[in-house]
Amino acid sequence: MHIVERNVRAYGNQLFGLLSAFFEPVLYFFSIGIGVGMLVGDVTTAGGQSVSYRSFVAPGLMAVAAMNGSIFDTTFNFFMKLRMAKTYDAVLATPMGVHDVAAGEVVWALSRGSLQALAFLVVMAAMGLIESVWALFALPAALLIGMAFAGAGLAAATWIRSFVDFDYIALALIPLFLFSGVFFPLSRYPDAVGSVVAVTPLYQGVELLRGLVLGEVGPGLLINVAYLAIMGLGGMRIAGVRLGRLLQP
Amino acid sequence: MSMEEPLVMARGLTKKFGDFEAVSGIDVQVERGDVFGFLGPNGAGKSSTMRMIGCVSPVSAGRLRVLGLNPRDEGPAIRARLGVVPQEDNLDNDLSVGDNLTIYGRYFGLPRAVIKERAAELLEFMQLAERRDARVEALSGGMKRRLTIARALINQPDLLLLDEPTTGLDPQARHLLWERLYQLKLRGVTLVLTTHYMDEAEQLCDRLVIMDRGHIVAEGSPRELINRHSTREVVELRFNSMEDREHSVPRLADLSGRVEPVGERVLVYTDNGDATVSAITSNGVHPAAVLVRRASLEDVFLILTGRTLDE
Incomplete structure (x- = not known):
């Protein structure tokens, strides 16, 4: 966990970055959730409830906050330290190993991501959008989403060779953001498209948080949990192996 | 480990990258208290050898023991007792001079109080005390190199590995660095260094090997080598x-x-x-x-x- 300590020292004074990352989903919420929400009326959820559009969108945006919070650190910042600053070459000359580095970066990223998710949860509570006591589990769920995307981001970033390659990350994130059921339910899609979306990662997070916040809890959520856990742990593992190949040839 | 065991002991040590053999079956022995050098041109296999000794590059063939341990199985335990000064400065630019030492000490799992004491002493020794709060980018090349050496000493290593320690430095900075390294030798620190500067090897090394294209072509003290071959x-x-x-x-x-x-x-x-x-x-x-x-x-x-x- 010394990597986390290093990052606290290095980025601890960059509170502004944290703040702006927090405002992004909040601004989306006010614009789409409330603004557009006034035009669209109520939405029927997968569980059959009819809820206001803002209640529908808020948990989805919380999942986005958890994803965005962890993806920047594990892709851009990680790439900088790996390829540009050679930070890990120095770290690996100590007793620390490649898997310690991967685990440390994931914990750091998800702690930032969950801080943003927590802030978003507070906003939701203040707006009276928490419908269920299950929402208590929304924070650990956001941690899980953060871990999933941190692990995957870290693994992906080991293949990034230059700044141009970041376009691929953006290319993956933007459709995830727009089409993972954050803004409208999956039932709006033709069946074929819907079943593709159903296996994408952000959708798991959206389903999980929406289920918890709106109190639609069932065994289906366990599949979302397992998916995200495997994605995070698998990504972390791959990242460690890749780091070994890149830094310890 | 017993006192007699050499700090580094290599027999037939080989490093391959695909079909390319960077190090071809070298024998090396470094005793405690030595300043040992690998002298050779770029591409001779010096850095590859150093990385194997530093337990960050697996051995392709042959036998290697560092501090009496096997790098394959006991890398972290060995690295805990090594100090490494790489050829390319890889100081942490996101941290101040002092924090570079603190965080590096934490990677070794040292308690903060111990690090604080050692960092103050090392910054003094490397003549960087008044730059403690400076950003790393603001340091000159010579200062960065001295900070890298200070960082490598934070765990009080048994063995200090220096890869091309003065490459790229101006003559004045080089001489200051040589003098500091000599002080370390007097304190009993065992140094292993690579260089392609013959004056550096002559100044610092008790014993050295001359490497060329992955092979050791001669071994001895600088004076012995000159007497024997020239x-x-x-x-x-x-x-x-x-x-x-x-x-x-x-x-x-x-x-x-x-x-x-x-x-x-x-x-x-x-x-x-x-x-x-x-x-x-x-x-x-x-x-x-x-x-x-x-x-x-x-x-x-x-x-x-x-x-x-x-x-």
């Missing part, structure tokens, strides 16, 4: 052009010493420089400049490989 003195003849040189070389053939053409220069190895200079002049050879000097490790390398160190 004559006492060297006459350097400098010509104005390659043609002048070509004309002159046949007329140097009957000199008793070995003759090595290097670019527009010709080196004549001899035990009596002045007598050789007279003989050259009476043979009718008139170079643009003549210099008589003592033989160096550079000459040993040239004699053994037919090439210069900076080629």
Whole structure:
């Protein structure tokens, strides 16, 4: 966990970055959730409830906050330290190993991501959008989403060779953001498209948080949990192996 | 480990990258308290050897023991007792000078109070105390290198590995660094370094190996190597052009010493420089400049490989 300590020292004074990352989903919420929400009326959820559009969108945006919070650190910042600053070459000359580095970066990223998710949860509570006591589990769920995307981001970033390659990350994130059921339910899609979306990662997070916040809890959520856990742990593992190949040839 | 066991012991040590063999079955032994050098041109396999000793690069073949342990199974335990100064500065630019030491100490799992005490002492020793709060980017090349060495000493290592410690530094910074490294030697720290500067090897090393294309071509103290492989003195003849040189070389053939053409220069190895200079002049050879000097490790390398160190 010394990597986390290093990052606290290095980025601890960059509170502004944290703040702006927090405002992004909040601004989306006010614009789409409330603004557009006034035009669209109520939405029927997968569980059959009819809820206001803002209640529908808020948990989805919380999942986005958890994803965005962890993806920047594990892709851009990680790439900088790996390829540009050679930070890990120095770290690996100590007793620390490649898997310690991967685990440390994931914990750091998800702690930032969950801080943003927590802030978003507070906003939701203040707006009276928490419908269920299950929402208590929304924070650990956001941690899980953060871990999933941190692990995957870290693994992906080991293949990034230059700044141009970041376009691929953006290319993956933007459709995830727009089409993972954050803004409208999956039932709006033709069946074929819907079943593709159903296996994408952000959708798991959206389903999980929406289920918890709106109190639609069932065994289906366990599949979302397992998916995200495997994605995070698998990504972390791959990242460690890749780091070994890149830094310890 | 017993006191007699060498700090580094390699037998037939080999490193391959695909089909390319960077290190070809070398034998090395470093004893406690030594300053041990790997001298050779770029690409000789020095850095690959250092990375294997530093337990960040797996051994392809042969046997390697560092601090009496096997790097394959006990890498973290070995690295806990090593200090590493890499060729390329990899200080943490996101941290201040002082925090670079603090966080590095934390990677070793040292308690903060211990680190604080050692960091203050090391910054003093490396003449960086007043730069403690500075950003790393603001330091000069020599200061960065000194900070990298201070960082490598935070865990009080048994063995300090330095890869090309003064490459890229100006002469003044080099001399300051040599002096600090000499102080470390006096404190009993065992140093292993690589260099392609023969003056650095002569200044610092008790014992060294000369490496070329993955092989060790000679081993001993700097003085032994010069005595064994070279004559006492060297006459350097400098010509104005390659043609002048070509004309002159046949007329140097009957000199008793070995003759090595290097670019527009010709080196004549001899035990009596002045007598050789007279003989050259009476043979009718008139170079643009003549210099008589003592033989160096550079000459040993040239004699053994037919090439210069900076080629």
